[in-house]
Amino acid sequence: MKKLTENRTFCCRFVLPAVALVAILAFAAPASAQAIIKVSDTVNVKFGLLLQSWGDWQELTNAAGSTSGFQQNLFIRRMRILMGGQVAKDVTFFLETDNANLGKAPKSLGTGFVLQDAFVNWKIANEFSIDAGLILIPLCRNCNESAASQLAIDYGSLSFLESAVTQSSVGRDTGFQARGYLAGNHLEYRAGVYQGFRQAGSQNAFRFSGRLQYNFLDAEVGPFYPGTYLGKKKVFAIGAGLDTQEGPTGTPVPGLSKAYTAYAFDGFLDLPVGQGNGLTAEVDYIHYDGGQTFTALPKQNTFMGQVGFYFGAPKILPFFRYEDQSLDSATLAKAGNSRNIQLGLTWYPYGHNFNIRAAYTSREKPKSTTPKVDTTSELTLQIQLFYF
Numbered sequence: 001m002k003k004l005t006e007n008r009t010f011c012c013r014f015v016l017p018a019v020a021l022v023a024i025l026a027f028a029a030p031a032s033a034q035a036i037i038k039v040s041d042t043v044n045v046k047f048g049l050l051l052q053s054w055g056d057w058q059e060l061t062n063a064a065g066s067t068s069g070f071q072q073n074l075f076i077r078r079m080r081i082l083m084g085g086q087v088a089k090d091v092t093f094f095l096e097t098d099n100a101n102l103g104k105a106p107k108s109l110g111t112g113f114v115l116q117d118a119f120v121n122w123k124i125a126n127e128f129s130i131d132a133g134l135i136l137i138p139l140c141r142n143c144n145e146s147a148a149s150q151l152a153i154d155y156g157s158l159s160f161l162e163s164a165v166t167q168s169s170v171g172r173d174t175g176f177q178a179r180g181y182l183a184g185n186h187l188e189y190r191a192g193v194y195q196g197f198r199q200a201g202s203q204n205a206f207r208f209s210g211r212l213q214y215n216f217l218d219a220e221v222g223p224f225y226p227g228t229y230l231g232k233k234k235v236f237a238i239g240a241g242l243d244t245q246e247g248p249t250g251t252p253v254p255g256l257s258k259a260y261t262a263y264a265f266d267g268f269l270d271l272p273v274g275q276g277n278g279l280t281a282e283v284d285y286i287h288y289d290g291g292q293t294f295t296a297l298p299k300q301n302t303f304m305g306q307v308g309f310y311f312g313a314p315k316i317l318p319f320f321r322y323e324d325q326s327l328d329s330a331t332l333a334k335a336g337n338s339r340n341i342q343l344g345l346t347w348y349p350y351g352h353n354f355n356i357r358a359a360y361t362s363r364e365k366p367k368s369t370t371p372k373v374d375t376t377s378e379l380t381l382q383i384q385l386f387y388f
Contacts, residue, residue, distance in 0.1 A: 045085035048388025075103035138190035138211035140264035165294035185219035205246035213239035231278020247293035257291035276312025
C-alpha cells in the first residue's frame with residue numbers, strides 16, 4: 001500500500017507536469033541547415049551539434065534496502081559540438097566535444113568541455129584505410145553506435161564496462177586503427193592498436209582490438225553505426241569483436257588469467273514493414289575477463305537485447321530493452337545476475353534531427369550478503385536536437 005501511494009504521488013507531482021512540459025516543447029523548431037565551408041573540391045569543413053536535454057526521476061534506496069523517494073534531475077545529458085571535413089583527396093577528419101551531465105546532481109555548471117572523438121582517416125583504398133587519434137574501440141555494435149540515433153534511452157549500461165580499468169573515455173582510446181570494406185562493402189573489418197592502461201614508471205603493453213561485421217542486405221559504411229534507420233534501409237548484420245591487453249609481469253595469480261580479454265557477438269536487423277514503417281532489433285553479448293591485468297573488472301557475461309517498431313504515419317516508435325549481467329568470480333562468490341528492463345516511446349516529428357523520448361527503466365541488483373534483490377524505478381524524458 002505504501003509503495004502504491006508513493007507511485008501515485010510520484011505520478012501527480014512529477015510525471016504529469018513533465019508530460020505537459022514535453023507537449024509545450026514539442027513545437028520547438030529543429031535545426032534546419034548545416035554550416036559548411038568549401039575551399040575547393042577536395043577541401044571542406046562542416047559543423048554540427050548534438051543536444052540532449054533530460055528530465056530524470058530515479059528511485060532511491062536506503063541502507064535497509066527499502067525505497068526512500070526519488071532523486072530528481074533536470075540536466076543536459078549531452079552537448080556536443082561536431083566538426084568534420086576533408087583536407088585532401090583521400091584524407092578526412094572528425095572531432096567532437098562534449099559537456100556531459102551538465103547540471104546533474106551533484107550540480108556543477110562550471111565543468112568544461114572534453115574532447116569526445118578526434119581522428120583523421122587516410123583512405124588508401126576502399127579495402128584499406130587508417131584511422132589515427134581518439135577512437136571508439138571496435139568491440140561491439142552498440143559500443144560503436146551514434147549517440148544521436150540510439151534505439152532506446154542512451155547506450156546499453158553494460159557496453160563500456162572496460163572503460164574505467166583501461167583508462168578510456170566512454171569506450172574511446174588513443175591509437176591507430178585499420179578499417180576497410182570488402183565483398184561490395186558487405187564485409188567490414190576494424191583492427192587497431194591502442195594506448196590502453198598506462199602507469200608511470202612501468203612498461204605496459206599496448207592494447208589490441210578488432211571487429212568483423214558482415215551485412216547480408218544493404219551495406220553500412222562509416223565510423224559509427226546507426227541505432228535505428230526508422231524503416232529507411234534493409235539491414236541484417238552480424239558481428240564479432242575482441243579487445244585485449246597483456247597483463248603485468250610477475251607471479252601468476254591462481255584462478256586469474258594473465259591478460260585482460262573481452263570478446264563480443266552481436267546481431268542487428270532493420271527492415272521496412274509496409275508503407276513507411278520499420279522494425280529494428282539488436283542483440284549484443286559481451287564476455288569480460290579482467291584477469292590479472294584488471295582485477296577490478298571481474299569475469300562476467302553480459303547481454304543486451306532491444307527491439308522497436310516505427311509507425312511512419314504518427315512518427316512514433318515504442319521500444320523495449322532487456323539487459324542481463326552475470327558475474328562469475330570466486331571473490332564475489334558468484335554474486336548472480338542483475339537485470340534491467342526498459343520500456344519507452346519516441347516521437348520523431350523530424351527524424352533524428354529533432355525528437356522527444358520517454359522511457360521507464362526497472363533495475364534489479366542482487367545483494368552479495370543476502371538473496372534479496374532490490375528493484376528501483378527510473379523515469380527519463382529526453383528532447384534531442386541534432387544536425388551534422
